[in-house]
Amino acid sequence: MPAAPRKKTAATPSAAAPAPAPERLEAGTLEALIGYNTRRAYSVISALFFERMAPYGLKQVEYSVLALLAHNPGATSRQLCATLDILPPNLVSLISALDRRGLIERRPHPRDGRAIGLHLTAAGLALAQETEQVVIELESDAADALTARERETLRNLLQKLYKA
Amino acid sequence: MPAAPRKKTAATPSAAAPAPAPERLEAGTLEALIGYNTRRAYSVISALFFERMAPYGLKQVEYSVLALLAHNPGATSRQLCATLDILPPNLVSLISALDRRGLIERRPHPRDGRAIGLHLTAAGLALAQETEQVVIELESDAADALTARERETLRNLLQKLYKA
DNA sequence: TATTGTTATACTCTATAACTATA
DNA sequence: TATAGTTATAGAGTATAACAATA
Numbered sequence: 001m002p003a004a005p006r007k008k009t010a011a012t013p014s015a016a017a018p019a020p021a022p023e024r025l026e027a028g029t030l031e032a033l034i035g036y037n038t039r040r041a042y043s044v045i046s047a048l049f050f051e052r053m054a055p056y057g058l059k060q061v062e063y064s065v066l067a068l069l070a071h072n073p074g075a076t077s078r079q080l081c082a083t084l085d086i087l088p089p090n091l092v093s094l095i096s097a098l099d100r101r102g103l104i105e106r107r108p109h110p111r112d113g114r115a116i117g118l119h120l121t122a123a124g125l126a127l128a129q130e131t132e133q134v135v136i137e138l139e140s141d142a143a144d145a146l147t148a149r150e151r152e153t154l155r156n157l158l159q160k161l162y163k164a
Numbered sequence: 165m166p167a168a169p170r171k172k173t174a175a176t177p178s179a180a181a182p183a184p185a186p187e188r189l190e191a192g193t194l195e196a197l198i199g200y201n202t203r204r205a206y207s208v209i210s211a212l213f214f215e216r217m218a219p220y221g222l223k224q225v226e227y228s229v230l231a232l233l234a235h236n237p238g239a240t241s242r243q244l245c246a247t248l249d250i251l252p253p254n255l256v257s258l259i260s261a262l263d264r265r266g267l268i269e270r271r272p273h274p275r276d277g278r279a280i281g282l283h284l285t286a287a288g289l290a291l292a293q294e295t296e297q298v299v300i301e302l303e304s305d306a307a308d309a310l311t312a313r314e315r316e317t318l319r320n321l322l323q324k325l326y327k328a
Numbered sequence: 329t330a331t332t333g334t335t336a337t338a339c340t341c342t343a344t345a346a347c348t349a350t351a
Numbered sequence: 352t353a354t355a356g357t358t359a360t361a362g363a364g365t366a367t368a369a370c371a372a373t374a
Contacts, residue, residue, distance in 0.1 A: 030232070
């Protein structure tokens with residue numbers, strides 16, 4: 001789903017019929033919606049993430065898990081689910097895959113026999129560090145129409161939508 | 165996927181071990197990313213949209229199509245796809261469903277025998293108008309932590325990410 | 329009785345290839 | 352030959368129910 005071509009929407013031409021039907025439609029009502037704009041923006045960043053991270057074989061959620069484990073060694077699946085707002089059954093195969101690739105290790109949890117502590121391996125830590133730079137650059141490219149201040153404002157406003 | 169409970173993330177407690185394992189993990193690195201915040205925000209608004217619009221049987225993309233046809237009568241599938249950034253095969257069943265529900269009509273295109281002009285029926289227009297108010301209210305509720313100015317800023321910054 | 333991790337499963341979303349009819 | 356609409360299909364993503372082991 002690569003980013004759409006750079007073309008502006010036509011603004012209700014007053015001269016009428018015989019023109020060759022504009023590519024884009026008048027979408028003012030939709031563009032007044034935060035939900036619509038959020039979906040479109042997410043779609044663009046998402047596609048760029050997929051493209052740049054393909055060489056490392058990491059999808060967004062997989063990268064998120066590695067990044068969380070780098071700062072929270074021994075975290076459990078349950079904690080990852082709560083933090084990332086994903087459902088436990090959907091994390092199982094993801095964790096298994098990262099384990100099979102030798103990026104994480106499952107160790108018995110020190111204080112809860114039901115739980116499993118997740119830890120990055122050396123390879124996992126290396127990949128997390130290497131890809132962090134790629135993600136930072138990718139984000140910077142995706143937001144190159146925004147100033148540093150605007151990027152910070154955007155992050156803050158988005159967080160207000162999903163936090164507390 | 166209902167919005168997560170209102171609970172703040174713990175900020176690296178200096179007193180260590182015997183506490184009962186925090187719900188959420190330290191996610192500072194992820195929260196510095198526009199992509200991550202956009203995904204989380206979209207997920208929340210999306211869930212609220214689904215909940216409030218369920219009585220009308222409209223998903224987000226379906227609402228978008230009705231809204232576009234209200235302002236662009238006779239638009240083609242191709243134009244809808246270009247405007248909404250979705251792929252033609254994925255629009256087919258959606259259009260069929262709206263047609264079967266009597267919300268839209270397909271008429272032969274006046275200047276292109278391959279194309280089909282899409283129009284709202286009276287029922288479709290009524291539903292579009294009725295649900296527009298629901299969407300506006302839902303958006304207002306989703307963004308109730310933001311001032312009017314902040315909402316406008318957010319929309320503008322998001323549009324800069326996916327336009328031109 | 330409640331929770332962690334898991335299996336199985338189903339439904340939606342998104343993507344590609346290939347066909348048809350018109351241009 | 353290129354484009355509009357379509358079919359079929361495959362792969363992600365996301366959701367629920369139910370179970371075993373442990374608390």
